[in-house]
Amino acid sequence: MQYSEKVMDHFSNPRNVGKIEDADAVGEVGNSKCGDIMKIYLKIDGEKITDVKFNTFGCGAAVATSSMATELIKGKTLDEVLKLTNKAVIEALDGLPPAKIHCSVLAEEAVKAAIADYYKKNNIPLSDELTGCKGCCGACGQKEN
Amino acid sequence: MIVYADNAATTAVSKKSMEAMLPYFDKYYGNPSSVHQIGREAAKTLIEARKFIAQTLGADEKEIYFTSGGTEADNWAITFAANMGAKKGKKHLITTKIEHHAVLYMFEKLEKEGFEVTYLDVYKDGIVKIEDVLNAIREDTAFVSVMYANNEIGTIQPIAEIGKLCREKGVLFHTDAVQAVGHLPINVKDENIDMLSLSAHKFHGPKGVGALYCRKGIKLESFLLGGGQEMGKRASTENVAGIVGMAAALNQSAAEMTENEKKVKAMRDRLIEELTKVPHSILNGHRIKRLPGNVNFCFEGIEGESMLLLLDMKGICASSGSACTSGSLDPSHVLLALGLPHATAHGSLRLTLSEYNSENEIDYIIEELPKIIQRLREMSPVWESIIKEEE
Numbered sequence: 001m002q003y004s005e006k007v008m009d010h011f012s013n014p015r016n017v018g019k020i021e022d023a024d025a026v027g028e029v030g031n032s033k034c035g036d037i038m039k040i041y042l043k044i045d046g047e048k049i050t051d052v053k054f055n056t057f058g059c060g061a062a063v064a065t066s067s068m069a070t071e072l073i074k075g076k077t078l079d080e081v082l083k084l085t086n087k088a089v090i091e092a093l094d095g096l097p098p099a100k101i102h103c104s105v106l107a108e109e110a111v112k113a114a115i116a117d118y119y120k121k122n123n124i125p126l127s128d129e130l131t132g133c134k135g136c137c138g139a140c141g142q143k144e145n
Numbered sequence: 146m147i148v149y150a151d152n153a154a155t156t157a158v159s160k161k162s163m164e165a166m167l168p169y170f171d172k173y174y175g176n177p178s179s180v181h182q183i184g185r186e187a188a189k190t191l192i193e194a195r196k197f198i199a200q201t202l203g204a205d206e207k208e209i210y211f212t213s214g215g216t217e218a219d220n221w222a223i224t225f226a227a228n229m230g231a232k233k234g235k236k237h238l239i240t241t242k243i244e245h246h247a248v249l250y251m252f253e254k255l256e257k258e259g260f261e262v263t264y265l266d267v268y269k270d271g272i273v274k275i276e277d278v279l280n281a282i283r284e285d286t287a288f289v290s291v292m293y294a295n296n297e298i299g300t301i302q303p304i305a306e307i308g309k310l311c312r313e314k315g316v317l318f319h320t321d322a323v324q325a326v327g328h329l330p331i332n333v334k335d336e337n338i339d340m341l342s343l344s345a346h347k348f349h350g351p352k353g354v355g356a357l358y359c360r361k362g363i364k365l366e367s368f369l370l371g372g373g374q375e376m377g378k379r380a381s382t383e384n385v386a387g388i389v390g391m392a393a394a395l396n397q398s399a400a401e402m403t404e405n406e407k408k409v410k411a412m413r414d415r416l417i418e419e420l421t422k423v424p425h426s427i428l429n430g431h432r433i434k435r436l437p438g439n440v441n442f443c444f445e446g447i448e449g450e451s452m453l454l455l456l457d458m459k460g461i462c463a464s465s466g467s468a469c470t471s472g473s474l475d476p477s478h479v480l481l482a483l484g485l486p487h488a489t490a491h492g493s494l495r496l497t498l499s500e501y502n503s504e505n506e507i508d509y510i511i512e513e514l515p516k517i518i519q520r521l522r523e524m525s526p527v528w529e530s531i532i533k534e535e536e
């Protein structure tokens with residue numbers, strides 16, 4: 001299996017690793033059974049993501065997609081971030097091996113889970129993008145719905 | 146610094162093996178089936194190689210069939226033994242939960258074809274219990290297949306005891322000895338082994354060549370049809386150079402076995418001792434009853450592939466479970482059979498040593514690996530919850 005140089009760069013020098021103790025929102029997705037867990041911490045000022053950190057348990061691609069996703073959303077507005085897709089993460093990483101596509105899905109879901117957490121905390125109704133894991137990566141055996 | 150610690154995946158070809166092979170590419174390149182002198186030279190060499198390999202295993206030369214490797218030998222033995230059983234109305238088979246996929250997938254295929262398979266437990270230590278074999282054997286048991294030593298966790302099975310039991314019960318016994326041959330003393334007669342698979346590249350021979358031992362008196366069926374090679378049982382022009390290389394490698398491994406075992410075991414034990422000191426590390430497989438070069442740990446809170454990539458950046462070549470498992474998302478079936486939870490099984494690391502490794506290299510691994518584990522744990526939400534639970 002061959003990772004792109006970008007993937008290896010983001011794996012070996014992950015951006016935004018860590019935690020935000022006073023985070024405005026936290027999103028955690030995945031399960032240890034399928035081997036990947038991502039946790040994303042957000043600092044949100046009004047509509048804008050001012051800081052983001054992540055913690056990931058997983059393979060090289062899981063770390064790289066987490067790192068890239070945090071880069072893609074830093075400084076963006078929530079509306080912009082809601083449009084983030086796993087495809088954008090894959091493209092930004094110059095591709096992923098087929099067996100690792102689910103990691104990019106997980107990264108997208110982790111970001112959305114964090115925003116959903118923010119909306120819930122602030123009593124904002126969830127939009128369609130935020131109704132949770134669609135199970136489309138199939139990594140944990142959950143059926144697509 | 147490059148440290149090759151993946152000798153269960155494959156080994157470097159030894160100088161002696163390589164030198165033995167070379168003339169068979171351009172000087173004695175003949176087809177052993179040919180009548181002329183160039184062919185006869187190759188045929189003569191095959192006889193010698195077969196004799197030597199037989200002697201090393203305590204077998205007769207007529208009991209050795211050359212194959213393309215361990216997988217073919219396993220597939221052949223199991224296909225044949227199942228067919229033979231079915232002809233007698235025996236459609237129950239016994240194996241273990243930790244076999245290599247070359248064996249395991251054969252049994253899964255046979256299950257689909259109507260055979261019933263008992264998969265023996267290996268418990269926490271990764272070793273089959275002889276009483277379980279006894280209890281599993283039935284009137285309609287066609288054969289038993291238990292690997293000699295496991296490729297992932299290195300555990301050595303009680304083969305002589307199982308062989309004795311199967312012989313008493315009149316049940317055919319096959320063992321996949323791919324990881325054991327060249328590393329452990331094996332005698333097929335003393336251990337009552339009916340069929341045994343081996344592969345050259347696991348003991349410093351070339352890839353693409355192996356052998357199946359099948360005891361005299363068992364009417365082995367042909368596996369490949371065509372020419373009359375391998376006593377008419379396996380058509381295809383012999384891989385003469387490969388077979389010569391295999392015999393030379395086995396010759397050397399057998400001659401140096403005691404010395405190598407001592408050296409490799411000392412490195413293994415030091416590595417195990419040091420890695421046991423890493424918090425939340427688990428040694429997989431029995432502490433003593435394991436291959437001289439096998440070290441297999443789970444480090445809680447981290448994932449295996451990340452560990453391998455970081456080790457590789459430091460020049461350390463290792464693996465996480467069987468190399469054949471790497472394309473799948475599931476953790477190794479062997480680690481799950483030991484009763485490890487999925488999350489822990491994902492964090493496995495296999496370091497397999499040979500006599501080509503040095504104590505300096507072990508020092509280097511001991512220095513680098515804990516740093517890598519620490520680095521991955523620092524960014525792991527699983528580790529975070531493990532620590533929280535402790536507090």
